[in-house]
Every structure is written in C-alpha cells, then in structure tokens.
Amino acid sequence: MxxxxxxxxxxxxxxxxxxxxxxxxxxxxxxxxxxxxxxxxxxxxxxxxxxxxxxxxxxxxxxxxxxxxxxxxxxxxxxxxxxxxxxxxxxxxxxxxxxxxxxxxxxxxxxxxxxxxxxxxxxxxxxxxxxxxxxxxxxxxxxxxxxxxxxxxxxxxxxxxxxxxxxxDVNRRELIAPTHQTVGLDVGLESFYTDSLGQKIENPRFYRTGEQKMKRSQRLVSRKVKGSNNRRFARKRLGRVHLKISRQRFDHAVKLARCVITSNDVVVYENLRIKNMVKNHCLAKSINDAGWYQFRVWLEYFGKVFKRITIAVNPSYTSQECSNCGVIVKKSLSTRTHVCQCGCKLDRDHNASINILNSGLGTVGHTGTFALDASNAWGDETSTPSGVTLIEQVMS
Structure with a gap:
C-alpha cells in the first residue's frame, strides 16, 4: 500500500x-x-x-x-x-x-x-x-x-x-545489484549513528535548532486574548513551526534509511525500547529529537522494498563488551573511548557497532516487527523472525 x-x-x-x-x-x-x-x-x-x-x-x-x-x-x-x-x-x-x-x-x-x-x-x-x-x-x-x-x-x-x-493498493518492489556489504549501526545522541566501519553521521537536532523560534511563537500565543482572531493567527504560526520540525525529521529519516539500505545487503541495529528510555528526564528531549524509532521503521520498510536483510538485536552489553576479545569493560556514559586490556582502543560507539554486527550475523534477529496501518505505508515482513537463521532467510 x-x-x-x-x-x-x-x-x-x-x-x-x-x-x-x-x-x-x-x-x-x-x-x-x-x-x-x-x-x-x-x-x-x-x-x-x-x-x-x-x-x-x-x-x-x-x-x-x-x-x-x-x-x-x-x-x-x-x-x-x-x-x-x-x-x-x-x-x-x-x-x-x-x-x-x-x-x-x-x-x-x-x-x-x-x-x-x-x-x-x-x-x-x-x-x-x-x-x-x-x-x-x-x-x-x-x-x-x-x-x-x-x-x-x-x-x-x-x-x-x-x-x-x-x-x-500496490506492492512496491525495486531490484538493485547486491553490494556484498554488511553493516552494524549504533545510534546515539552525540552522533546520529556510528557504523561498524567507524563512519559517523551527524545528529541534526532539528528540535534544538528551532526551539528558540518555537518558544517565541508560544509566548505570542499566550499574550493574545482567548477566543480572539489574533490568538487564532498566533496558533497557526506556532503550528507551522512544529510542522516544519516534524517534516525535517521525517525527511532526514527517509533519506538516510534509503541510503543505508541501498549501500548494504545486511543491516543490523539495536532493538531499543524508546518508551523506556525517555523516562530519563535528563535525556528525554534529546532522544525524542533524534527520531530513532522513525529511522528504524524506514529501515525495515526499505529493506522490504529492496529485498535487503534487516536484523534487530538485543542491545545488552553492546557498549561494554570488547569487540576484540569479548571481555566486559565497565564504563559510564561520559567515557567515550573503549580501552581494553587486550590492547583494543576504539571509539565507544564504533566498538558498540562492531558488537551489534557480530551479534546480528551470529544469532537470530528480533522476533517480529512493527505492524503499521496503510496510512504510514510501511512494511511488516522485514526483520529476521525468531527461530530462523540468517542463511535460512536468504534461501527463503
């Protein structure tokens, strides 16, 4: 659809x-x-x-x-x-x-x-x-x-x-040449995501950029008399500011997801529980501004369109585990460099993305995926189902 x-x-x-x-x-x-x-x-x-x-x-x-x-x-x-x-x-x-x-x-x-x-x-x-x-x-x-x-x-x-x-009512399918590439993605707040090759994509922070204009428009609404035409016009201006930010975030997610899917045959990412993560009041605004959920939905949709494999893995210990020897190295959120006793020294997000890729290629992916209505036009058969290995999905 x-x-x-x-x-x-x-x-x-x-x-x-x-x-x-x-x-x-x-x-x-x-x-x-x-x-x-x-x-x-x-x-x-x-x-x-x-x-x-x-x-x-x-x-x-x-x-x-x-x-x-x-x-x-x-x-x-x-x-x-x-x-x-x-x-x-x-x-x-x-x-x-x-x-x-x-x-x-x-x-x-x-x-x-x-x-x-x-x-x-x-x-x-x-x-x-x-x-x-x-x-x-x-x-x-x-x-x-x-x-x-x-x-x-x-x-x-x-x-x-x-x-x-x-x-x-049409099934969208597009055929492109295989790239023979695999990638693991670790989303974050400092950068939007870091892949297993060490490349970082800048976090655009659309909400933070337009926050001052939004606050100014909100003050203008509050100053107007309720029920007046001036207040109605001020509300429309405020609505247009919010609409622009949501469209910017939507456009960024669509273009970036399409680029990732068309550049790789297998894409592995974390099965994050955004609903639980935003309970942290210190990071809730930044997490919602990043738009990880929307990015993931479009990854799965384009994976279905271009016949690419997308795998969502358990995010536990992906940042703590060493990608070289597998030893757990405890670190806080402020520690941005992974240093292990085996001599491995990597950026924290780069190390996590390698662990995500290894976990996705060695185990099964996320059980099921999103079931969205036709108004959003996503797919619902993209992630690797439970009990099926990566090779079995390719053969099917």
Whole structure:
C-alpha cells in the first residue's frame, strides 16, 4: 500500500465544508465508542449498522457520504481492537482504553463520495457537504495507477492547509545489484549513528535548532486574548513551526534509511525500547529529537522494498563488551573511548557497532516487527523472525 499526498487549493466556503465533514467524522466515531461502552455493540458490523441510524436521527450527519460514515466507525473499532489485543498480550501499564476524540483533523472516503478528474489534477467530492472540486498540487504522478487501485482518499487538515492523501493498493518492489556489504549501526545522541566501519553521521537536532523560534511563537500565543482572531493567527504560526520540525525529521529519516539500505545487503541495529528510555528526564528531549524509532521503521520498510536483510538485536552489553576479545569493560556514559586490556582502543560507539554486527550475523534477529496501518505505508515482513537463521532467510 502506497500513500501519495497532494496539497489542495479551495475557496473559503469549501474550507468550511471540509471542517464540517471532519466534525461529523469525529461525532460518529465518538458515538460508536459510546455505543461500545454501553454494551450495545460488540462487533464492527453492529457499529456499521449504527451509522445509518445516526444519519436518520441527525440530518446534518446524513450529508456525509455513507462510506465516510463507515470509515469513521472503523476508526472507533480499530481503537477497540487495539485495546483488546493489548489486554490479551498482557502489556504492562496502560492498555490504550478507547478515548473520545476531541480534535479530529481528517475525514476519509472509500469507494464512493469522490471522483478523480481525468487529468489527475483535481478531485471532486459529491456528497451533500458541499466540498466540491479541489485542485491538487504535488510531485507524485497518479497516471501510473488505475482508478480501481485507489482504495481510499483522505482529507487531512494541517497547520499550513488541507492535504489529500491517496491510498493506492500496490506492492512496491525495486531490484538493485547486491553490494556484498554488511553493516552494524549504533545510534546515539552525540552522533546520529556510528557504523561498524567507524563512519559517523551527524545528529541534526532539528528540535534544538528551532526551539528558540518555537518558544517565541508560544509566548505570542499566550499574550493574545482567548477566543480572539489574533490568538487564532498566533496558533497557526506556532503550528507551522512544529510542522516544519516534524517534516525535517521525517525527511532526514527517509533519506538516510534509503541510503543505508541501498549501500548494504545486511543491516543490523539495536532493538531499543524508546518508551523506556525517555523516562530519563535528563535525556528525554534529546532522544525524542533524534527520531530513532522513525529511522528504524524506514529501515525495515526499505529493506522490504529492496529485498535487503534487516536484523534487530538485543542491545545488552553492546557498549561494554570488547569487540576484540569479548571481555566486559565497565564504563559510564561520559567515557567515550573503549580501552581494553587486550590492547583494543576504539571509539565507544564504533566498538558498540562492531558488537551489534557480530551479534546480528551470529544469532537470530528480533522476533517480529512493527505492524503499521496503510496510512504510514510501511512494511511488516522485514526483520529476521525468531527461530530462523540468517542463511535460512536468504534461501527463503
């Protein structure tokens, strides 16, 4: 599944119609959650039937396309299913109990309610909300795909406008020549990562770079009167600052992951628990700013696209163990050089990356991988599964 995104251009009345469709989506989702809480719906089919009853009860809800109403109920059932799965897996802590949505920003159309123009430059929404025709601007070309391959269309509201997302049912595969190279990656805060060859990639620190501008924009929001137009404009400026930082981090992760995958046949990295690591309040901001999780997700996705092997290994003692003799050399975070009694002297991160590579080539990888929805367009069959050696995966 691929997701192509285009920015839309519209008039003020069309913008209001999009807002109304998004509010209707939020209303139907919250009603579906309430129905489940009251014990009146125990399956997705019952929630889907309830959408028709809501359309009859509330005339303004019937203006939204029937498929879009069902998509809103699907969102509710997705949160319910996730809660059930977390309970079955006995995940510690919160189980993600379904919550009422307060700030919905998207509406989703399925097989009806919208029609793409023949030139693929505009899209027309045909329901009773009055959205009408929207012009599309983007770098992707939809002419390569048939209309029946476009399974869903989303309208997503962001700080700098409204975007149209097209979910296309296609399996992306690209063939490139083998490089006969293997690499181990040790991510860090001083440098984004250090590979087993000793090369370091600088940590861009996008959040730290834009923090001053963000604080200034936040102060301007706080000074404005609540409910005024000036405060609304200040909030939009603040939202654009946050949006720019998130896009910078996203772009950095995608380009770097693609470069690593296309340059190596086997990529080994640590199976880090980011959720536990950010509990350290001294390092939480820097860890979130680095974006290790997003980098790993794109590594696995491009590994599936280019048919490369990605292995996630246990991070225990990768920094303490000597890559030359295997002796454990205790060191604190402030010690940046690994010195062993066998005479091995390496950079701390370089030593860790060699251990990560050796561990990945000598053992099995991470059990399973991320299972993400189509809106993110990642893969879910990339990491080496449990009980399968590296050679067996290559042969399969």
């Amino acid at each position: 691929l997701v192509f995104e285009f920015k839309t251009y519209r008039k003020a009345l069309q913008f209001q119609a999009i807002d109304q469709a998004i509010r209707t989506t939020q209303f139907i989702r919250n009603k579906a959650i309430r129905l489940w809480m009251d014990g009146l719906a125990k399956s997705w089919v019952e929630l889907s039937r309830h959408c028709a009853l809501l359309a009859k009860e509330f005339p303004w809800a019937s203006k939204l396309n029937s498929m879009a109403r069902q998509a809103a109920a699907e969102r509710a059932w997705a949160s319910i299913s996730r809660f059930y799965d977390n309970c079955k897996k006995k995940i510690s802590g919160k189980k993600s109990f379904p919550q009422f949505q307060k700030n919905c920003r998207s509406v989703e159309y399925k097989s009806s309610g919208c029609k793409l123009a023949d030139n693929r430059k505009s899209i027309t929404f045909t329901d009773k909300n009055g959205i009408g025709r929207l012009k599309l601007k983007g770098t992707r070309d939809l002419h390569f795909y048939q209309i029946n391959q476009i399974k869903r269309v989303r309208l997503v509201k962001r700080a700098d406008g409204v975007y149209a997302q097209f979910c296309i």
